Amino acid sequence: MKVALDRPPSLDKASSELLLAIGQLVRKLRSQSNPNEMNLSQMSALARLEQFGPMTTADLSRAEAMKPQSMGTILASLEQDGFVHRQPHPTDGRQILFALTDKGKEERRQRGIAKRVWLAAAMAKFTPAERQTLNAAIPLMKRLGDG
Amino acid sequence: MKVALDRPPSLDKASSELLLAIGQLVRKLRSQSNPNEMNLSQMSALARLEQFGPMTTADLSRAEAMKPQSMGTILASLEQDGFVHRQPHPTDGRQILFALTDKGKEERRQRGIAKRVWLAAAMAKFTPAERQTLNAAIPLMKRLGDG
DNA sequence: TATTGTTATACTCTATAACTATA
DNA sequence: TATAGTTATAGAGTATAACAATA
Numbered sequence: 001m002k003v004a005l006d007r008p009p010s011l012d013k014a015s016s017e018l019l020l021a022i023g024q025l026v027r028k029l030r031s032q033s034n035p036n037e038m039n040l041s042q043m044s045a046l047a048r049l050e051q052f053g054p055m056t057t058a059d060l061s062r063a064e065a066m067k068p069q070s071m072g073t074i075l076a077s078l079e080q081d082g083f084v085h086r087q088p089h090p091t092d093g094r095q096i097l098f099a100l101t102d103k104g105k106e107e108r109r110q111r112g113i114a115k116r117v118w119l120a121a122a123m124a125k126f127t128p129a130e131r132q133t134l135n136a137a138i139p140l141m142k143r144l145g146d147g
Numbered sequence: 148m149k150v151a152l153d154r155p156p157s158l159d160k161a162s163s164e165l166l167l168a169i170g171q172l173v174r175k176l177r178s179q180s181n182p183n184e185m186n187l188s189q190m191s192a193l194a195r196l197e198q199f200g201p202m203t204t205a206d207l208s209r210a211e212a213m214k215p216q217s218m219g220t221i222l223a224s225l226e227q228d229g230f231v232h233r234q235p236h237p238t239d240g241r242q243i244l245f246a247l248t249d250k251g252k253e254e255r256r257q258r259g260i261a262k263r264v265w266l267a268a269a270m271a272k273f274t275p276a277e278r279q280t281l282n283a284a285i286p287l288m289k290r291l292g293d294g
Numbered sequence: 295t296a297t298t299g300t301t302a303t304a305c306t307c308t309a310t311a312a313c314t315a316t317a
Numbered sequence: 318t319a320t321a322g323t324t325a326t327a328g329a330g331t332a333t334a335a336c337a338a339t340a
Binding site for chain 1: 155156158159161162163164165166167168169170171172173174175176178187188190191194211212213258262263266267269270271272273275277278279280281282283284285286287288289291292293294
């Protein structure tokens with residue numbers, strides 16, 4: 001039986017709207033950046049290494065929906081900046097484990113990154129109820145990104 | 148006075164989480180694409196033209212957080228595909244108004260675009276309550292993208 | 295002189311292809 | 318033969334710089 005009141009938008013409509021919102025927001029975020037600042041992919045790889053401990057290029061690339069060669073580039077840049085370091089795999093000579101350095105852990109705690117500063121400032125303009133709505137949606141978006 | 152129970156995450160924490168979620172989701176979305184399919188920027192420009200009517204390159208670029216030269220490229224590709232057409236500005240000879248063609252309006256209604264199909268399928272796995280949470284967050288993300 | 299739009303060029307991020315080394 | 322990683326190259330998307338036309 002169909003309910004006429006407070007009908008939620010269709011999946012088609014909702015997914016279409018979400019698509020547009022994500023696109024605009026990511027362009028806005030990308031434009032908020034200081035020279036030599038990490039991009040979203042580098043931040044994401046660093047966060048995952050902190051959460052799950054040392055990982056290989058292949059595992060990280062799968063987790064971040066990216067080709068291994070692309071993840072290799074990202075890890076090379078993070079290594080050059082001293083945020084991660086390599087350690088040999090204990091049993092498989094082919095594999096290389098990447099782990100956070102102390103500098104990498106510190107970087108994760110940095111509040112000065114332009115993208116974070118801009119986003120926090122933008123969210124600060126929301127009402128408490130709006131912030132709660134957005135917070136509740138974050139894990140859902142994470143699941144979309146993982147799936 | 149501080150409240151200890153059900154404390155919401157700090158703005159720093161929330162913005163950091165949102166940053167990561169957006170990054171992963173946008174990469175996932177970008178990977179969902181058929182040959183010659185529109186990208187998120189093209190979809191966004193098309194949607195805005197439908198919502199607000201004919202606009203100039205400069206206005207669109209401001210609205211979409213993009214440089215006028217970049218928007219010019221996007222509009223040129225949309226024009227080549229027959230989704231938009233040019234019309235002269237009534238009073239200012241420098242400006243060019245871009246408007247949706249019938250083909251462009253039809254494209255907006257297409258449900259077959261890979262990104263939309265993937266996203267709708269992923270959202271279909273959510274519970275009704277989760278879908279409602281996500282739907283409520285969409286206008287908030289739009290405001291973040293606009294601001 | 296300021297603004298609109300165009301053209302040319304370069305940078306960032308990610309993908310594809312070909313290769314080496316280990317399993 | 319299959320998998321992990323590297324190197325080289327190419328593509329998509331956007332930016333910067335220089336320019337012409339109109340205001």
